[in-house]
Amino acid sequence: MRNIFLSILIFSSFSANGALAAVLRVPQDFKTVSGAVEAARPGDTVVVDEGVYRENVVINKGIALRAKKGPGSAVIQAAIKSDPAVKIIDASGVTVEGITATGSAASGIILVNASDCTLKDNHSVSNVYGISLYNSRGNTLTGNVTNSNENYGIYLERASNNTLKENTSNMNKDKGFFISYSNNNIVVRNNANMNTWNGMTVWSSHNNVFKENMTLRNTYGIVLSDSANNELVDNTTLPNVFIILPIFLVYLGILTYLIQKNFLRFVLGIK
Amino acid sequence: MLRILGLFDFFSIFSNIPTIFASIGLILATSSFISGLQLVRAASLAERKIHRFNGLTTFTLYISLAVLAFAYNGVRFWPLIGWVSGLCLFLLKIWIVRRKRRVYKYVSWMGATLILVWLFLVYIHIPV
Numbered sequence: 442m443r444n445i446f447l448s449i450l451i452f453s454s455f456s457a458n459g460a461l462a463a464v465l466r467v468p469q470d471f472k473t474v475s476g477a478v479e480a481a482r483p484g485d486t487v488v489v490d491e492g493v494y495r496e497n498v499v500i501n502k503g504i505a506l507r508a509k510k511g512p513g514s515a516v517i518q519a520a521i522k523s524d525p526a527v528k529i530i531d532a533s534g535v536t537v538e539g540i541t542a543t544g545s546a547a548s549g550i551i552l553v554n555a556s557d558c559t560l561k562d563n564h565s566v567s568n569v570y571g572i573s574l575y576n577s578r579g580n581t582l583t584g585n586v587t588n589s590n591e592n593y594g595i596y597l598e599r600a601s602n603n604t605l606k607e608n609t610s611n612m613n614k615d616k617g618f619f620i621s622y623s624n625n626n627i628v629v630r631n632n633a634n635m636n637t638w639n640g641m642t643v644w645s646s647h648n649n650v651f652k653e654n655m656t657l658r659n660t661y662g663i664v665l666s667d668s669a670n671n672e673l674v675d676n677t678t679l680p681n682v683f684i685i686l687p688i689f690l691v692y693l694g695i696l697t698y699l700i701q702k703n704f705l706r707f708v709l710g711i712k
Numbered sequence: 713m714l715r716i717l718g719l720f721d722f723f724s725i726f727s728n729i730p731t732i733f734a735s736i737g738l739i740l741a742t743s744s745f746i747s748g749l750q751l752v753r754a755a756s757l758a759e760r761k762i763h764r765f766n767g768l769t770t771f772t773l774y775i776s777l778a779v780l781a782f783a784y785n786g787v788r789f790w791p792l793i794g795w796v797s798g799l800c801l802f803l804l805k806i807w808i809v810r811r812k813r814r815v816y817k818y819v820s821w822m823g824a825t826l827i828l829v830w831l832f833l834v835y836i837h838i839p840v
Contacts, residue, residue, distance in 0.1 A: 694745075698762065
């Protein structure tokens with residue numbers, strides 16, 4: 442009796458730690474990412490090998506989706522362009538890591554009614570929105586790259602208590618980060634450079650913290666509108682410095698001439 | 713504490729090859745122009761080497777930029793006219809210098825025109 446009790450205790454302990462979680466490999470075990478995601482149970486991990494997968498992946502349970510060979514190796518290209526490449530909906534504790542999401546007229550990666558999810562080192566490029574969060578709480582976005590999207594790199598709408606850390610959102614055709622009707626978010630050490638409009642826009646959002654972000658060469662760096670009690674600490678904003686770039690280059694040209702002349706004269710002995 | 717603008721971050725905003733090529737071109741064209749002006753005053757082997765080396769490098773960069781522009785955007789009429797006009801300026805300047813060395817002081821205007829060409833190239837290659 443005592444042994445049975447101990448066995449049950451050990452089994453439940455392993456289950457709680459995820460020791461029984463399965464690893465589903467794409468394309469070895471499943472041909473498609475969607476197939477693996479559908480077959481996965483909460484706590485399982487779907488590992489995607491390098492390649493381009495033309496599909497729209499929907500995740501609605503607490504699983505992990507990882508690229509086997511790191512960021513940029515596994516590309517999920519939206520098969521139906523009007524849908525997101527990766528959609529996390531009504532789920533908690535989802536992890537998406539190292540995936541490249543592209544080709545969506547909606548979002549590369551979208552979170553809807555999601556909580557406590559982690560998006561790490563993903564690339565979401567050439568979509569209309571890079572990464573979007575709607576009605577989602579307590580999520581962490583770290584080290585993601587959301588460049589060259591038609592509208593925004595990272596978009597939050599009615600999404601609160603999220604952490605956006607060390608993401609890069611450059612060269613989007615509207616804004617790098619757009620935080621709309623979203624409160625109590627922490628935005629720290631992100632880059633939002635060379636976006637056509639604002640680096641970061643905060644719209645009707647309150648009690649957010651913006652710390653040590655870098656916004657270079659946007660039309661405007663960080664714009665707060667209709668927002669209160671936001672904290673901005675040690676952010677670097679640099680306007681469009683390229684107006685003075687040619688002057689700087691001409692100055693470098695003069696220095697180059699002096700260096701070349703003195704090098705020839707004093708090092709090579711040519712006069 | 714204020715985050716220091718790192719070297720990598722600084723260069724990342726110049727992170728496309730045409731901008732880098734155009735920037736190097738303007739730097740070397742400026743150096744070449746100054747050495748050319750010095751050559752008008754007095755003949756000097758060092759100045760001639762600087763002038764020729766920088767001139768040849770900028771010419772190569774110009775050709776590379778033109779090839780990249782056609783590769784990225786295809787061959788279109790007005791850009792083609794622009795690149796060919798710039799090339800003609802280069803060739804005209806070289807031809808005049810090699811034909812009549814006494815026209816150096818007039819060629820300085822040609823050098824200044826080439827600087828303007830590089831200024832234009834830098835401006836059009838600034839992204840966004």
